[in-house]
Amino acid sequence: MSRLIVLVVAVLALCYSSRSLAQEISHDSSQYRLPADSSRIFDSAYRARKAQLDMWIKAQRSAAHPQEDFISLYVGYGGYLQILPRDINQFFSERSFRADPTSDRNNYGTIDRAIIIGGQAQLSRSWGIYAEYDYSVKYANTQIDIDTLGLLNAFEELDLIEHAFVVGGMYMIYSGEFYRLRLNGGIGGVIALTTETESKSNASRSASATGYQVNFDILNDFRVSQNVSFTIDLLTRSITTGELKTSDGQTLDAPFGARKTPLSLKPNASNVVYGLAAGLVFYF
Numbered sequence: 001m002s003r004l005i006v007l008v009v010a011v012l013a014l015c016y017s018s019r020s021l022a023q024e025i026s027h028d029s030s031q032y033r034l035p036a037d038s039s040r041i042f043d044s045a046y047r048a049r050k051a052q053l054d055m056w057i058k059a060q061r062s063a064a065h066p067q068e069d070f071i072s073l074y075v076g077y078g079g080y081l082q083i084l085p086r087d088i089n090q091f092f093s094e095r096s097f098r099a100d101p102t103s104d105r106n107n108y109g110t111i112d113r114a115i116i117i118g119g120q121a122q123l124s125r126s127w128g129i130y131a132e133y134d135y136s137v138k139y140a141n142t143q144i145d146i147d148t149l150g151l152l153n154a155f156e157e158l159d160l161i162e163h164a165f166v167v168g169g170m171y172m173i174y175s176g177e178f179y180r181l182r183l184n185g186g187i188g189g190v191i192a193l194t195t196e197t198e199s200k201s202n203a204s205r206s207a208s209a210t211g212y213q214v215n216f217d218i219l220n221d222f223r224v225s226q227n228v229s230f231t232i233d234l235l236t237r238s239i240t241t242g243e244l245k246t247s248d249g250q251t252l253d254a255p256f257g258a259r260k261t262p263l264s265l266k267p268n269a270s271n272v273v274y275g276l277a278a279g280l281v282f283y284f
Helices: 002-026 039-063 086-095
Strands: 071-084 113-122 127-143 155-175 179-198 203-225 228-241 271-283
Touching (some): 086 155, 113 155, 113 271, 127 179, 155 228
Antiparallel strands (some): 071 113, 071 271, 127 155, 155 179, 179 203
16 A cells, blocks of 8 residues: 555656646747737837937937038128228329329228128038138219319219139137127139229220238128028128239220320229128028
């Protein structure tokens, strides 16, 4: 009887051991399979992480300053620019028979039209390079009020047009979310053109001169939107040219119109300019 009891216990123990081993095998990771709908859990987690990443990217873009962009293009118009072309001042004063032409050399005049078109590449947070085209026009005319050479009530006109292309560097003084302050400095070539007219004798002539221009500007950018800034700029220009000459090589001291004698100087178009301009900057 005791042998029978021992045999039954042994059989039960063997069955229990086999069951435990089967459970261990069933829990082996190599044999484990996910339920059919468990992939949805991972999809949801991925979508949640992606949504958070998209929100972060959107927030970074909305908070980015346009001045951190690599390329920008700007267009400006000079609303108040003063020009001092000393030789041309004296030349025009002498042409219109003023009593003391040399006293007019240091008189500033207003630039009637000034357009600025340029582009900038910001290579770091504090500096970059730029290229700019400047177009400026000054008109001058006067009525002769003395009867000299039969020119009483005649109109003398002299127009000055300048085209300049300048390249240089930019330095960022301050950069904020809604405002930035930067300096531009550059040098480039310039061509100056003059057109002279004497109404009573119906005489006219044109002349030109080439030279170089040095720019130094302070630019105030006010952010309008993510890609646009409104600018108010303080401009200075220093222009140096050779003598103005007509197409046949004559300088402007040569006799012209009713005047049969040469003038006292051969003018150049050298001048200095300062003033205020406003415009828009587009960021890319």
